[in-house]
Structure formats: structure tokens, C-alpha cells
Amino acid sequence: MTRRVFPDSAEITIEQAYDAPLGAQSDRPWVGLCMVNSIDGSTVVDGRSTELSSANDLAVLLGLRRLADIIIVGAGTVRGEGYGPPDILDQRVGVVTASGGVDTSTPLFTSGAGFVITTDEAAVPDNVDNIRAGTTHVDLQAAISRLHEVHPMPRFVQVEGGALLNGAALDADLFDEINLTTSPLCVGGTGPRLAAGASDLALRFELAQMVIDDQSFVFSRWKRAH
Numbered sequence: 001m002t003r004r005v006f007p008d009s010a011e012i013t014i015e016q017a018y019d020a021p022l023g024a025q026s027d028r029p030w031v032g033l034c035m036v037n038s039i040d041g042s043t044v045v046d047g048r049s050t051e052l053s054s055a056n057d058l059a060v061l062l063g064l065r066r067l068a069d070i071i072i073v074g075a076g077t078v079r080g081e082g083y084g085p086p087d088i089l090d091q092r093v094g095v096v097t098a099s100g101g102v103d104t105s106t107p108l109f110t111s112g113a114g115f116v117i118t119t120d121e122a123a124v125p126d127n128v129d130n131i132r133a134g135t136t137h138v139d140l141q142a143a144i145s146r147l148h149e150v151h152p153m154p155r156f157v158q159v160e161g162g163a164l165l166n167g168a169a170l171d172a173d174l175f176d177e178i179n180l181t182t183s184p185l186c187v188g189g190t191g192p193r194l195a196a197g198a199s200d201l202a203l204r205f206e207l208a209q210m211v212i213d214d215q216s217f218v219f220s221r222w223k224r225a226h
Contacts, residue, residue: 042191074165085111163192184216
């Protein structure tokens with residue numbers, strides 16, 4: 001059972017709770033982050049997020065993916081989580097790498113769904129779509145503004161980590177919403193936080209929705225306050 005506790009109290013399904021983005025932008029895609037973390041702040045157990053997740057958390061991820069025109073994810077997360085071709089027709093997956101070091105022989109790329117977001121100088125095979133933005137570091141703000149080069153009308157973009165990519169997106173103030181599952185686990189270790197490598201920031205978000213389930217998972221949706 002899942003129950004919404006904010007902004008009101010009501011029984012609700014995960015599908016109903018995540019049936020649309022929290023808003024839209026007129027001049028660029030609406031950008032959301034979807035992540036799971038532990039009570040003590042880690043986003044991984046033994047290098048993977050799987051142990052923190054649950055059936056309802058997976059339903060959140062898949063529900064938001066169904067809304068997304070483009071998914072953006074770091075190269076390390078693609079390798080670690082084994083990303084394959086998306087199930088959504090015409091959905092694209094942008095893999096962020098400053099070095100260009102991505103295995104483009106995997107089904108994600110051979111299916112035509114995957115593309116690379118990288119720097120001006122990185123070496124990327126000619127047969128793979130790519131967006132080049134930045135010199136030594138990927139300029140995510142510029143890359144987001146050019147997503148129309150790989151998708152005709154990108155309205156909602158979902159970012160799925162890892163921590164360094166999330167930190168860079170925070171530095172660029174790209175997130176319009178953050179969808180965070182808090183797992184009822186403390187895991188210790190040295191796993192990364194939600195974001196790593198960002199400057200000291202004070203970006204304010206407003207709680208838009210909070211849902212809990214009978215396994216004590218907490219599902220919160222946060223909207224950027226401007």
C-alpha cells in the first residue's frame with residue numbers, strides 16, 4: 001500500500017503519483033533527477049543502487065522514464081548498471097563522458113538509441129550521434145540547449161546519475177525537479193552522495209509531494225524554487 005502524506009493525505013498508486021513532470025519550460029526541456037539513497041546518504045551498496053531499491057522504487061523509475069524523451073546518464077553508471085536500449089519508442093539515451101571512453105558496440109548504441117555527450121576534443125566513433133560541448137569538461141548547460149540535434153522535440157529530460165554528473169548538473173542549476181526515493185537502510189561504507197564535485201551551493205527546492213509505503217520507503221518530489 002502507498003499513501004500520499006503531502007500535500008494531502010490519500011491512498012495513491014505509484015503510477016498516479018508520478019503521472020507527469022512537475023512542470024514545463026518554454027525555452028528548453030524540463031529536467032528532472034531520479035535517484036535512490038539510503039538514510040545515511042549513500043546512493044550505492046557495493047557500487048550499485050540495486051540493494052537500496054524496491055519494487056515501488058523501480059516503478060517510480062520506470063514511470064518517469066515513460067514520460068522522458070531523453071535520458072541522460074554518466075558513462076560509469078551505464079557500465080555499472082548495464083544500460084541497454086530503452087523500451088520507449090524514439091527515446092534517446094545520452095551518455096556523458098569527458099574523455100569519450102564509451103563502448104559503442106553495446107546494444108544501447110547499436111540500437112541507435114544511445115548517443116554521446118562529450119567535449120570538443122574527445123574521440124568518438126563517427127557512426128555514433130554525439131553532442132560536443134566544452135573543452136576539458138562537458139558543458140551540460142550547452143549540451144541541454146542542443147538536445148534538439150538528437151531528438152525532434154525534447155520536452156522532458158531525466159537524469160539518472162551518477163554522483164559526478166548530478167554534481168555538474170547542480171553546478172549548472174539544471175534541475176527543475178528532483179525525484180528522490182529514501183530507502184529504509186543505513187549502509188555505511190564510502191559510497192557517493194546524491195551529488196559529488198559540485199561547488200558550495202544554496203539552490204532552494206520546494207516539496208511538491210511525499211508518498212510512503214508499507215515497507216517504510218519514502219518517495220519525495222521536489223520542485224526548484226525560483
